[in-house]
Amino acid sequence: MTTSNPKSVEAIIWRDGRLLLLDQRILPEQEVYLTxxxxxxxxxxxxxxxxxxAPAIGISAAYGVVLAARACFAADGDQWKTTIADKIQVLADSRPTAVNLFWALDNMQKAINHLSDQNDPEAVLLVEAIRIHESDIAANRTMGEFGAEIIAQSNDAGRSVMTHCNTGALATGGVGTALGVIRTAFEKGYIDHVHADETRPWFQGSRLTAWELMREGIPVSLNVEGAAAHVMRTQDISWVIVGADRITANGDVANKIGTYNLAVLAMHHGVRFMVVAPTSTIDMSLACGEDIVIEERDPEEVVCYKGLRVAPEGVEVFNPVFDVTPADLIDVIVTEKGIVERPDAEKMRALMSKDRLH
Structure with a gap:
């Protein structure tokens, strides 16, 4: 499978019955696929x-179910549906916040429910996993067009945008969510420059976003997160454009830690704030952001970098991976079904009631 942009890297490849994943922990120094x-x-x-x-996690999990089906059918025959449940649960337990993971697994489970116990499930489930992958590629293209058009309409604003973490080809099946909008807007001549937050503690902005943009010839400046307010005050910033790991029924958005900071700063400086995510990221079962489980990770991610300790031994660490940006700080949510300006519960319900792209 390939993305729509030949310059865009592929993070997820299904080849010869196995899943290949680009190891994003060692980018940009090395480009290595693990099998x-x-x-x-x-x-x-x-x-x-x-x-x-979030989208890449969901796609990978879908292929993981295909691999699980192969193993279970080979080992257990017509009892494969019983034993595959444990393997799906292992996939579900891998990350708690990104709702795309559970959306993809739910779609794979629905496909499993329609299968006979006696028939080998691998081929049918592979079709569903590929459908999930290809639908994300298509959604990326559509969101890119929608978001770029919004930027074009704000013709009184600056020619630069700011982004956070990585939301490009590395994070999705296609050209990206927020970075897909940025790519499209640059191609159409609506923006000239991107400011990328470094994104501690994994440095996704510096290692991944800057790398993606540079390989495509899109001008990018890297800044530490502490410089964001200064950049907004002194540079030609029109929009902050970010992705999402989960969006609740009222339009609250969970995304990489530091996103909430940017939304507050954007409102103060008169910079507009755009969230770009497929509808698979929207969790209508949660009323608001307070209902989202926020993942906390190993303190070592904060106190060490590439094995080098940068904090004193024994220091207490709080390492939440995500924060929640309230809907009232968001100017627009862009999805493949359409856009929601100044999101609230009523507007989110109307969006999710659409059964086709708009």
Whole structure:
């Protein structure tokens, strides 16, 4: 499978019955694909950040179910539906916040429910996993067009945008969510420059976003998160454009830690704030952001970098991976079904009631 942009890297490849994932922990120094042939291996890759970004996690998990089906049918025959449940649970437990993971697994479970116990499930489930992958590629293209058009309409604003973490080809099946909008807007001549937050503690902005943009010839400046307010005050910033790991029924958004900070700063400086995410990221079962489980990760991610300790021994660490941006700080949510300006519960319900792209 390939993305729509030949310059865009592929983070997820299904080839010869195995899943290949670009190891994002060692970018940009090395471009290495790791090969997986079990659901447990895929779950480990998700947990260990080999693959990251909500859409990419969901796609990888879908392929993980295909691998699980192969193993279960080979080992258990017509009892495969019973034993595959445990492997799907292992995938579900790999990351708690990104709702795309559970959306993809739910779609794979629905496909399983329609299968006979006696028939080999691999081929049918592979079709569903590929459908999930290809639908994300298409959604990326559509969101890119929608978001770029919004930027074009704000013709009184600056020619630069700011983004946070990585929301490009590395985080999705296609050209990206927020970075897909940025790519499209640059191609159409609506923006000239991107300011990328470095994004501690995994440095996704510096290692991944800056790398993606530079390889495509899109001008980018890297800044530490502490410089964001200064950049907004002194540079030609029109929009902050970010992705999402989960969006609740009222339009609250969970995204990489530091996103909430940017939304507050954007409102103060008169900079507009755009969230770009497929509808698979929207969780209508949660009323508001307070209902989202916020993942906390190993303190070592904060006190060490590439094995080098940068904090004193024994220091207490609080390492939440995500924060929640309230809907009232968001100017627009862009999805493949359409856009929601100044999101609230009523507007989110109207969006999710659409059964086709608009």
């Amino acid at each position: 997986y042939d079990s659901a447990e291996g895929v779950a480990g890759a998700i947990k260990d950040m080999v693959v990251r970004g």
